Amino acid sequence: MTEIPLGPAVETEPFHDDDLYHPRSWLTKYVFSQDAKVIAIQYSATALFLGFVALALSWLMRLQLGFPDLVTFIDADAYYQLITMHGMMMVVYVLTALFLGGFGNYLIPLMVGARDMVFPYANMLSFWLYLVAVVLLLSTFFLPGGPTGAGWTLYPPQAILSGTPGQEWGIILMLLSLIVFVIGFTMGGLNYVVTVLQGRTEGMTLMRMPLTVWGIFTASVMALLAFPALFVGAVMMLFDKLLGTSFFMPALIEMGEHLKYGGGSPVLFQHLFWFFGHPEVYIVALPAFGIVSDLISTHARRNIFGYRMMVWAIIAIGALSFVVWAHHMYVSGMNPYFGFFFATTTLIIAIPTAIKVYNWILTLWRGDIHLTTPMLFSLGFIITFVNGGLTGLFLGNVVVDVPLSDTMFVVAHFHMVMGVAPILVIFGAIYHWYPKVTGRMLHEGLGKLHFWITFLGAYAIFFPMHYLGLIGVPRRYHEMGDATFFPESAQSLNAAITVMALVVGAFQFVFLFNLIWSLRRGEPAGGNPWRATSLEWQTPETPPPHGNWGRTVPVVYRWAYDYNVPGAAEDFIPQNQPPAAAGGMA
Amino acid sequence: MTESALPRTAAGSPTRAGLRSVASDLASDRRAFRTASWGKAMMWIFLLSDTFVFGCFLIAYMTARISTPEPWPNASQVFSLEVAGTAFPLLLIAIMTFVLISSSGTMALAVNYAFRRDRRTTTALMLATAALGATFVGMQAFEWSKLIHEGVRPWGNPFGAAQFGSTFFMITGFHGTHVTIGVIFLLIIARKVWRGDYEEGRRGFFTSRRGHYEAVEILGLYWHFVDLVWVFIFAFFYLW
Numbered sequence: 140m141t142e143i144p145l146g147p148a149v150e151t152e153p154f155h156d157d158d159l160y161h162p163r164s165w166l167t168k169y170v171f172s173q174d175a176k177v178i179a180i181q182y183s184a185t186a187l188f189l190g191f192v193a194l195a196l197s198w199l200m201r202l203q204l205g206f207p208d209l210v211t212f213i214d215a216d217a218y219y220q221l222i223t224m225h226g227m228m229m230v231v232y233v234l235t236a237l238f239l240g241g242f243g244n245y246l247i248p249l250m251v252g253a254r255d256m257v258f259p260y261a262n263m264l265s266f267w268l269y270l271v272a273v274v275l276l277l278s279t280f281f282l283p284g285g286p287t288g289a290g291w292t293l294y295p296p297q298a299i300l301s302g303t304p305g306q307e308w309g310i311i312l313m314l315l316s317l318i319v320f321v322i323g324f325t326m327g328g329l330n331y332v333v334t335v336l337q338g339r340t341e342g343m344t345l346m347r348m349p350l351t352v353w354g355i356f357t358a359s360v361m362a363l364l365a366f367p368a369l370f371v372g373a374v375m376m377l378f379d380k381l382l383g384t385s386f387f388m389p390a391l392i393e394m395g396e397h398l399k400y401g402g403g404s405p406v407l408f409q410h411l412f413w414f415f416g417h418p419e420v421y422i423v424a425l426p427a428f429g430i431v432s433d434l435i436s437t438h439a440r441r442n443i444f445g446y447r448m449m450v451w452a453i454i455a456i457g458a459l460s461f462v463v464w465a466h467h468m469y470v471s472g473m474n475p476y477f478g479f480f481f482a483t484t485t486l487i488i489a490i491p492t493a494i495k496v497y498n499w500i501l502t503l504w505r506g507d508i509h510l511t512t513p514m515l516f517s518l519g520f521i522i523t524f525v526n527g528g529l530t531g532l533f534l535g536n537v538v539v540d541v542p543l544s545d546t547m548f549v550v551a552h553f554h555m556v557m558g559v560a561p562i563l564v565i566f567g568a569i570y571h572w573y574p575k576v577t578g579r580m581l582h583e584g585l586g587k588l589h590f591w592i593t594f595l596g597a598y599a600i601f602f603p604m605h606y607l608g609l610i611g612v613p614r615r616y617h618e619m620g621d622a623t624f625f626p627e628s629a630q631s632l633n634a635a636i637t638v639m640a641l642v643v644g645a646f647q648f649v650f651l652f653n654l655i656w657s658l659r660r661g662e663p664a665g666g667n668p669w670r671a672t673s674l675e676w677q678t679p680e681t682p683p684p685h686g687n688w689g690r691t692v693p694v695v696y697r698w699a700y701d702y703n704v705p706g707a708a709e710d711f712i713p714q715n716q717p718p719a720a721a722g723g724m725a
Numbered sequence: 726m727t728e729s730a731l732p733r734t735a736a737g738s739p740t741r742a743g744l745r746s747v748a749s750d751l752a753s754d755r756r757a758f759r760t761a762s763w764g765k766a767m768m769w770i771f772l773l774s775d776t777f778v779f780g781c782f783l784i785a786y787m788t789a790r791i792s793t794p795e796p797w798p799n800a801s802q803v804f805s806l807e808v809a810g811t812a813f814p815l816l817l818i819a820i821m822t823f824v825l826i827s828s829s830g831t832m833a834l835a836v837n838y839a840f841r842r843d844r845r846t847t848t849a850l851m852l853a854t855a856a857l858g859a860t861f862v863g864m865q866a867f868e869w870s871k872l873i874h875e876g877v878r879p880w881g882n883p884f885g886a887a888q889f890g891s892t893f894f895m896i897t898g899f900h901g902t903h904v905t906i907g908v909i910f911l912l913i914i915a916r917k918v919w920r921g922d923y924e925e926g927r928r929g930f931f932t933s934r935r936g937h938y939e940a941v942e943i944l945g946l947y948w949h950f951v952d953l954v955w956v957f958i959f960a961f962f963y964l965w
């Protein structure tokens with residue numbers, strides 16, 4: 140047999156510039172753009188918008204909890220709809236989309252020295268499918284019956300039965316929207332993963348990548364493996380609803396009548412959902428871990444402590460998080476031996492996580508800490524994350540979890556660990572990279588005010604919920620009713636939480652104002668305002684143009700953490716600075 | 726200044742061996758997988774993700790089958806084909822499987838000829854693959870209509886547990902969709918090979934990128950994967 144020649148792509152062609160797609164019209168440049176940076180902004184803007192919608196929903200819920208008779212249209216049904224849409228939006232459509240679609244698209248190509256994502260066309264489709272998913276989701280507000288009230292976990296059988304609000308259209312469109320989201324995400328996710336694996340510039344080895352890229356990369360791999368379970372679960376439930384199959388539906392009697400269902404397994408859905416749902420927590424957390432590492436290192440002018448350990452911890456957390464899912468199911472009636480196994484794996488995850496926290500603190504130790512807004516938000520993240528992690532240890536143990544399950548304690552826990560903590564990172568990251576994206580600084584004074592109100596406010600809102608949970612206030616209840624075992628003060632505490640939630644929520648509009656105002660009026664930033672080392676700050680122009688690097692792609696000579704290197708001329712050495720020019724030891 | 730040479734990492738050092746060299750290759754600059762182009766890497770990772778989709782479907786099927794209280798229909802009875810008055814268990818499915826596996830053979834040949842830039846033979850082999858794939862889908866449609874005719878529905882059937890029909894239609898339908906998509910892409914890429922797009926570096930209509938003959942190989946990966954999945958579906962539905 141003759142030798143088969145290898146495909147031409149094997150010739151070292153990381154990038155032929157002529158293969159870069161050059162938009163010719165306004166429409167292909169700004170709307171149907173294939174440029175990862177434009178797609179990133181589209182993703183972020185859409186996700187931020189949804190974030191404000193979800194915030195408004197949380198206001199309504201809080202009003203109901205704090206002042207039960209104030210808003211008359213919130214009855215039990217409406218309350219269910221509010222929590223469902225709030226929870227689902229925040230977790231999937233806001234946080235996932237922001238971290239991967241937004242930061243992933245903007246930062247990966249720039250940080251690894253690529254000109255764009257490897258498949259710009261699929262990348263563009265990814266955003267448009269996301270938009271379709273968002274429209275499907277929002278449309279349920281306007282359809283008969285309204286959005287689904289099944290809770291963000293969508294547990295069958297109740298999710299698709301009458302009695303749950305939104306069983307006409309809400310649940311169907313919710314499932315469809317999730318399916319479209321997964322397909323769209325897959326197109327983007329393949330881009331993020333392959334760009335990191337195969338699209339790096341010369342000298343950019345895996346172990347020289349900034350931790351931001353490691354976090355987003357690992358999260359994308361996880362998403363590609365975890366979203367399939369959500370996809371399958373959604374498809375099957377859609378069939379249960381539309382075709383009358385009984386995948387998840389046992390035999391049921393409703394209003395004295397046998398339903399047509401029989402023989403299905405509701406616990407199966409819970410397994411599918413949490414096989415997606417738990418990794419999802421880390422899909423949100425790992426990018427946050429990565430970004431925080433870079434923010435801390437840059438703003439404390441110190442190399443990250445234990446870089447290798449940090450990378451391995453990210454990978455270990457990513458892998459372990461696929462074998463802990465059933466800690467969300469301790470009260471589901473599954474085999475009790477499962478609980479033992481899953482509690483063990485859950486507690487093991489604490490080890491790599493704790494390593495990361497120690498390394499952040501050791502990075503700060505004796506650092507030259509600049510209390511800039513991004514640094515403040517990073518510190519806030521460490522505190523809230525540790526806080527949420529500790530309550531996670533409570534909930535990870537079966538015996539402690541069983542009484543706390545479905546109480547406000549759980550709500551407090553997950554808001555701390557996957558609500559507040561990642562949101563703080565997102566804010567920090569926006570303050571950090573906004574100058575690169577727009578060429579202007581955000582207003583620092585407003586930024587610091589934003590930080591203090593958000594950080595302290597988040598504590599005022601969510602910390603008391605731990606206590607409410609401990610005294611037994613249940614989750615997903617629209618009022619406490621006449622139960623006698625709550626002290627009177629529980630209701631006044633609820634009212635206080637609500638007031639804080641309104642204040643903190645309102646203050647986010649100041650942040651929005653800052654974003655818009657600084658676009659024109661912000662201080663000009665220059666190319667590298669934070670004197671940072673990683674590649675995105677070394678672009679020839681700011682904001683980086685189409686193709687990112689001008690004529691030649693940068694060559695990388697070092698890792699991203701050369702701050703305060705002894706003997707170097709400056710207190711930072713960019714990754715693309717050749718050894719001879721840097722002075723000192725390279 | 727010992728490290729001043731361009732840091733291609735440890736590549737080239739003669740002492741690398743075994744696992745270590747694997748690790749240092751993966752960690753090298755530019756590409757983790759030295760011999761994989763972007764497209765190929767993308768397809769492998771997509772297939773990994775798709776494996777999880779099929780895996781979830783099949784695990785869901787097994788769970789449904791174990792947990793339903795009704796008896797499961799007898800596969801060799803339900804899936805028998807009547808020829809000249811005698812019922813042959815699994816006859817149709819054996820033919821379908823044979824057809825699909827054969828199409829993997831023609832696909833592999835097509836990849837080989839594509840790298841030799843033999844446009845004629847490549848096109849012919851790809852069309853043959855597409856034809857076999859279409860035959861498979863056609864026979865599947867025949868089987869579906871036969872079952873539907875006998876009263877099998879997604880929500881119930883006369884032979885036993887309702888989940889039988891639900892999982893069967895869902896999973897074979899999902900797989901059949903994969904085959905159909907594969908057939909469509911086979912036709913598209915066969916046309917490009919025939920027209921000589923990959924010789925003259927013509928740009929794609931949507932992506933505006935130049936194609937390579939490697940596209941045939943990447944499509945081949947997908948096609949073999951879809952075949953492999955069928956083997957599992959076959960085993961779990963027809964032999965269990």
Ligand code: HEM
Pocket residue numbers: 194197198200201222223225226227229230234289290291292550554557558559562600613614615616640644
């Ligand atoms: C603006 C600050 C926020 C406030 C005031 C808030 C408030 C609330 C309230 C009152 C509930 C319902 C509790 C219950 O009755 O069960 C809830 C549920 C939830 N929230 Fe938030 N939240 C906020 C931000 C977030 C963020 C950033 C996330 C992102 C992870 C998030 C995720 C969730 C989830 C997943 C649920 C559970 C929904 C369910 O039970 O189905 N929230 N939130």
Ligand SMILES: [Cu+2]
Pocket residue numbers: 416417420463464466467
């Ligand atoms: Cu979990």
